[in-house]
Amino acid sequence: MSDWQGETIADLAGALTRRETTSVALTEWCLERIATLNPRLNAFITVTADRALAAAHAADRARAAGADTSALHGIPVSLKDLIDEAGVVTTAGSRVRHDVVAATDATVTRRLREAGAVFVGKTNLHEFAFGTTNEDSGFGAARNPVDDTRVTGGSSGGSASAVASGMSIASIGSDTGGSIRIPAAACGVVGLKPGWGEIPADGAVPLSRQLDHLGPIARTVTDAWLVHETLAGRAPRPDARLAARPLAGTRIGLLRGYFAERLDTEVEAVFDAAVETLRRDGAIVEPVEIPHARDIGPVYLHLVLSDAAAYHAATLARRPGDYTPNVRIRLEMGRYVLAEDYVRALRGRAVIAREIDHALAGRDVLLCPTMPVPAPPLGATMVDVGHGQTEPVRNAMLRLTQPFNVGRQPALTIPCGRTRTSGLPVGLQLAGASGHTSGLLEVGLSVERALARR
Amino acid sequence: MSDTSPANDDRAAAIARWLAAAEADADERGLPELKPLLQGLAASTTALRAADWNDDADQVPTASSREADRS
Numbered sequence: 001m002s003d004w005q006g007e008t009i010a011d012l013a014g015a016l017t018r019r020e021t022t023s024v025a026l027t028e029w030c031l032e033r034i035a036t037l038n039p040r041l042n043a044f045i046t047v048t049a050d051r052a053l054a055a056a057h058a059a060d061r062a063r064a065a066g067a068d069t070s071a072l073h074g075i076p077v078s079l080k081d082l083i084d085e086a087g088v089v090t091t092a093g094s095r096v097r098h099d100v101v102a103a104t105d106a107t108v109t110r111r112l113r114e115a116g117a118v119f120v121g122k123t124n125l126h127e128f129a130f131g132t133t134n135e136d137s138g139f140g141a142a143r144n145p146v147d148d149t150r151v152t153g154g155s156s157g158g159s160a161s162a163v164a165s166g167m168s169i170a171s172i173g174s175d176t177g178g179s180i181r182i183p184a185a186a187c188g189v190v191g192l193k194p195g196w197g198e199i200p201a202d203g204a205v206p207l208s209r210q211l212d213h214l215g216p217i218a219r220t221v222t223d224a225w226l227v228h229e230t231l232a233g234r235a236p237r238p239d240a241r242l243a244a245r246p247l248a249g250t251r252i253g254l255l256r257g258y259f260a261e262r263l264d265t266e267v268e269a270v271f272d273a274a275v276e277t278l279r280r281d282g283a284i285v286e287p288v289e290i291p292h293a294r295d296i297g298p299v300y301l302h303l304v305l306s307d308a309a310a311y312h313a314a315t316l317a318r319r320p321g322d323y324t325p326n327v328r329i330r331l332e333m334g335r336y337v338l339a340e341d342y343v344r345a346l347r348g349r350a351v352i353a354r355e356i357d358h359a360l361a362g363r364d365v366l367l368c369p370t371m372p373v374p375a376p377p378l379g380a381t382m383v384d385v386g387h388g389q390t391e392p393v394r395n396a397m398l399r400l401t402q403p404f405n406v407g408r409q410p411a412l413t414i415p416c417g418r419t420r421t422s423g424l425p426v427g428l429q430l431a432g433a434s435g436h437t438s439g440l441l442e443v444g445l446s447v448e449r450a451l452a453r454r
Numbered sequence: 455m456s457d458t459s460p461a462n463d464d465r466a467a468a469i470a471r472w473l474a475a476a477e478a479d480a481d482e483r484g485l486p487e488l489k490p491l492l493q494g495l496a497a498s499t500t501a502l503r504a505a506d507w508n509d510d511a512d513q514v515p516t517a518s519s520r521e522a523d524r525s
Contacts, residue, residue, distance in 0.1 A: 292505070292507075292518070294501075295501065295502070295505050297498065297501075298498040298499070298501045298502040298505075299502065301495070301498050302498070302499070302502060305495070325487075329485070329487055329488055329491060330491070332480075332485060332488055333488060333491045333492065333495055336472075336476045336479075336492060336495065337495070337499075338472070341499055341502055341503070344502050344503065344505070344507075344508055345502060347507050347508070347519070347522040348502065348505055348507055348522070350521070350522040350525035351507045351518050351521050351522050351525075353525065354521055354524070354525060
């Protein structure tokens with residue numbers, strides 16, 4: 001069996017087009033990886049091997065018959081297990097839903113299926129996407145493939161682990177406060193949170209409908225673009241390529257203040273070195289602040305607690321013991337938020353969104369680390385955030401990603417190096433203007449190439 | 455610098471009353487582990503209510519309040 005580890009969708013689409021391999025061979029390779037690695041990493045809740053092989057055979061038959069194919073035709077992908085795939089259980093990482101079989105595909109699932117993607121399984125997540133570590137899952141914690149004593153990050157931890165370890169070529173996650181970008185950064189892969197409303201979220205179990213986004217986790221920026229285009233209903237051809245935007249002259253707003261404080265010293269060093277690389281390649285990097293940045297946490301918390309409490313109220317009253325203890329208690333907390341504070345948070349969301357838009361005016365992207373810390377050890381409750389300070393794990397992991405859920409702008413994480421002492425991945429985050437996700441990805445591709453050339 | 459204005463005192467008192475009631479309710483429901491989280495929520499709510507986009511019915515709207523209205 002060939003070794004496809006490290007191959008991209010772009011590579012594999014070419015290999016499939018040239019008949020150098022088949023979808024069945026790729027799918028069997030991913031299923032073998034799952035059989036070998038999943039007992040240790042716990043990235044998948046459900047593996048749909050028979051369905052995947054049937055879909056792969058169908059993809060190969062269609063190709064042989066001369067069907068007009070897309071870049072994802074015959075490519076093995078996974079779905080975070082809060083996204084519906086008809087005929088398969090959608091657990092949302094909770095025992096509450098252990099037997100809830102989806103009647104229909106989510107729109108994103110349908111679009112991938114129509115593009116010829118092969119679904120190998122449903123990935124683990126922090127229960128109901130309500131956490132940043134993927135430890136509180138009704139199906140056990142996911143483990144980081146880079147260091148299995150560390151968390152994957154979350155909530156889309158199984159998706160990031162699956163992509164990083166070659167159990168699927170790409171995965172679809174959801175992101176309410178950072179749940180695509182956090183695990184992607186923690187596991188050393190690319191994650192894209194599109195702009196709000198760009199990708200339909202129907203058929204996905206919600207956490208907060210006004211902050212939820214669906215998007216890809218992939219090995220490269222180009223792969224993230226290929227999947228994003230497919231999710232948006234514009235399935236690209238196998239030879240479609242994203243055009244890089246030259247870094248020379250690209251205007252980058254380097255987020256300071258709230259975004260540059262309390263960083264793990266090794267994360268800070270890796271990030272600073274990456275920024276220097278971009279400067280050397282001609283990017284115009286200038287500091288920028290968001291005036292109400294310190295209010296982002298309170299705004300986010302009041303919105304997400306209230307929205308989640310409303311969605312879970314009836315089930316929580318009937319069967320509280322079926323939730324994991326930490327998620328249950330956070331959902332209970334949401335029942336105490338007053339309506340007047342929810343309204344204050346809604347108005348704050350509008351203010352912060354405009355301030356981020358203003359920071360982007362005249363600039364191509366904003367830049368900051370994706371997380372202030374590398375992947376924390378399993379079981380940690382506090383993390384070192386530099387200069388002798390500590391912070392609760394959840395607060396630290398969310399701090400730099402949630403602004404772009406509150407603001408709703410597209411945001412992308414790209415691996416930018418590893419910590420010196422523990423070799424853990426560090427992610428660099430780029431945010432772009434609403435409605436310009438392709439432009440963000442074009443800059444992201446140049447950044448990825450510049451960092452690879454070092 | 456801490457805000458010692460009367461409005462801030464009123465806010466702090468209102469949140470203290472809300473927190474006391476919430477903690478009593480948590481105890482009554484057999485959820486004492488909720489109390490530290492409620493204390494964290496109270497701190498967050500204090501910050502939210504102090505934000506300058508919040509309206510005051512007998513005052514001219516702030517620049518941030520007008521900004522929120524434009525969205």
